[in-house]
Amino acid sequence: MLARATEAKVAMPVTEPVLTKRIPTAPWGDPKNRRTVGVDDFIATGGYKSLEKALDITPADLVNLVKDANLRGRGGAGFPCGLKWSFLAPPDGGRRYLCINCDEAEPGTFKDRLLCDYDPHLIMEGIAIACWACQLDTAYFFIRGEYHHQAKVVEKAIQEAYAKGIFGKQGLMNGKVKFAVDCYLHRGAGAYICGEETGLLEAVEGRRGWPRLKPPFPAVKGLFGRPTIINNVETLAAVGPIVDKGVAWWKSLGCESSIGGAPSYGPKLMGVSGHVNRPGVFECDLGIPLRKLVEDYCGGMRGGKKFKGAIAGGVSMGILGTDQFDAPMDFDIGRKFDVMGLGTACPTIFDEDTDMVAVARNIARFFKNESCGQCTPCREGAGWIYKIISRIERGDATTKDLDLLLEIAGSMGIIPGTTICGLSDGNNWAIRTIVNKFRGEFEARVKPYSVAVSSVGVSAGVQLSVLR
Amino acid sequence: MSWTTKPSATTKIPTRAEPYCTQAMKDRWTKELLPRYATKQGALLPILHEIQHAYRHIPYQAMVEIASFLSIKPADVMDTVTFYEEFHTEPVGKCVIGICQSIACEVCGHQKLLDHVRNRLGIEPHETTDDGKFTLLALECLGSCDTAPVALFNETLHEKLTIETVDRLIDEASRADGGSGHH
CATH class of the missing domain: 1.20.1440.230 (NADH-ubiquinone oxidoreductase 51kDa subunit, iron-sulphur binding domain)
Incomplete structure (x- = not known):
């Protein structure tokens, strides 16, 4: 697989893997060699270094750092993460929550599963940093019910993180700061709507996942009526690398907006499915044209067929037409190509035979x-x-x-x-x-629309149109 | 549709003397689950998962017991139970086959698998075989579109399925008689 990917000889925009640093992914590694990275391996490969660094920074500065990096949410809406964090009121002594959104039920989307399966501690590190930055004391890792295996892997990672003193009442990172965070796994039970952030809150509260009217927004009144931040798995996973390598590095990846909108910085996990030779999750710079994603990363269209269309990134986003194969995969895609947006950046590709x-x-x-x-x-x-x-x-x-x-x-x-x-x-x-x-x-x-007119019975509607 | 249902005051639910929520379960919930949430109802989803897993459905009596354990109304428990697809009010088969029918699986040929299982087991989606061994479900996206078509057999996801693999999995489940169900 690796050999075939390198044969393509086309410059890969992301020069080194960021989110998939420990997950073998083409073109840097062979997916066959993937295995779950445990806490010891994670630490041995530089894990939890970003958290250590983050704890030396004041929470307010951390929020500003993520704001400056312009990290846009990876869950679908692309809302700036730092801005979301800054909506929180200052701590008032009561509880404040983080909810990790791993509901990933949008058809075509399977990128967060990769992180849960193979590098769960990258997410744990992001959770800990987010909790410190926003001063949130309890985190609920909401995972969809169908992810049975992933729930076990994440639960194990949470327990390992407790054992290493990341979470727990001694304070983050073995009491490096006197701020304690608890993290719990909360399994959903098969409802797409729980991926909507307020539906998710209802599910954590033990009720049917009916979204809430906003305002009040969760940052003001969220889980159990308290200030709450809800972030996607991939967004949180990106926080560690940003803290570690800095804002300038993050902004060197991805692309600016070509239409004067907000920029699309950073790498992005893109899960390609459908009629391609090698479907899977790849890490690419935002802005990579869909055609390049399909041809360079996925080995082209299956059976050499022609491209007919693609779901832009989860079915909610709408469809890219046959003439939109060159659409760059960035947050401008909605305005430029008449779809709702980038969504989760997980396109499903259809070939010419698709109905x-x-x-x-x-x-x-x-x-x-x-x-x-x-x-x-x-x-x-x-x-x-x-x-x-x-x-x-x-x-x-x-x-x-x-x-x-x-x-x-x-x-x-x-x-x-x-x-x-x-x-x-x-x-x-x-x-x-x-x-x-x-x-x-x-x-x-469809058949042409016509009204049957007979000499015996003429409907009132037709009579009227005849009279007109 | 309240106008088509019986007045709840006269509705009888099947009951048994032995409680579904055992003392051991309740002790564990008190120790492990309740401290995690700011309200008692927060523990409802994990509790329902456990009951569904243990009894392959959530009996009405269990809903009443859970309600009293969490100091909420039985109707609140039922409200939540009936919303989520993974909770069943009637027992499901020992082996629950959930075939993904969303877009990537459909364009990669899920229909052949679904039809095969329907014919082989003689049931339609969301039905259970008479011997209580199999339940067939047609599910929405299981989040494994790169390995389509996929299906869940109880808690295990099987990828890149063919009719041969599905047949083998059904054979294995048929042979594993008795307590193999771990849904």
Whole structure:
């Protein structure tokens, strides 16, 4: 595998692995050699050095450091991590929480699993640094229920971290600072919506994962009514390297915005699936064109087929069309290529034989199944969309159904302002982009809309249109 | 749909004399789980996982027992139980086969696997075989899209599945009679 990856002879933008430093990943290593890095191996390879360094910095300076680095959240929204941290009020003596979001249930996304599987202490180090920077005393590692193996690996890592004095009542890093952090694993139970940050809070509180109305935002009133920060696994894993190597180094990776937006600094885990020769998680600089990702890292399209389209990064983000294969994978992608955003940067690639109507039906079913049922437009709309697309797939639909589909999809979500959380926006973008970018395929499957007019019975609607 | 359900006051739930939540469980929960959370209800998800694991479902009686242990209403427990896909109010089979049906698995051929298991076991997704050995589930993304198609057999994820592998796994589960179920 390694040999084939190097044969490609194309400059790899990330010169050395950062998040995958201890996880053999092409082009630096062979995934076959992957194994879970235990605490001793982690420390022997420079682990927990960043934490030691971080504890010499004041919490306020640490928050500013992450802010200066412009670390954008890796969970999907790309919200600046340092800015999120700075929303917290100063400590008032009560409890403050960190929730680690490892719900990773977005179809196509499997990057956090890699970190949990093989380098869990990199996440632990990030957790400890975040807790010190934000003065948070309790961390809940929320992991999706289906990640049975990963939950065991993370639980073991937490216990090892306690044994090494990272967590525990003596204070962080064997009492180097008099600030104690507890970390607990909390398993979800099979609900996509718990990846939404306030849905996650409800799940930790033992309730159904219904997202909360905001404001108040979690930084003000979150878990158990207390200030809470929720960060993605990969975001936290990136904090250690930033503290260790500095802001200038971080900013030398990734890219600036080409449209005057916020920059996309740093490396990013990108999980590629679908019709490619070597699917998997790779670490690339933000800004790498999708084509390069597929051709250099994934060994090209499977069976030498042509590229037809790709899910931009988790199905919620929508779809990249056949002519958008060169789209750079950075946080500008949403504005430049008519998708919702970069999402988790885990594209699913489709070849020329893929039936886009079937893809749309699959995505619609996902959102129908995973709508939590709290807001009517999402609960009902997701079901309608699924029914309409199924009708199109069967060949029972008319052109009018396509318009109806777009109308329903366009009215769901927090951007149109009809729901509490963004689950429906994902449905909205996925369906609208796929229908708009592959309109011909949908039109070929629907019958022209016509009203049967007979001499015996003429419907009221037709009479009216005739009169007009 | 409250108008289609029976008035709860007259609803009888099946009960047994022996409690589902044993004293040993409760002692451990008190020692290990309750201190982790600011409210007692915080411990509900880990407790439900344990009950589901031990009895392959969450009986109504167990919900009442958990409610009294956590000083919350049984309805609150049921509210949570019925929301999450991994908690079942009816017993699931000893071997729960959860085939991923999300996008990467679909484009890599999950339908053939699903149809094969349906035909072989004679059940539709979300049904259990009459002998109580197998439950078939069609699940949404299992987070292993690079090795699609994938399926969970109880707690173990199997990747890059073929019909041959699925057959072998079903054979193994059929032979492992009795207490092999560890869902």
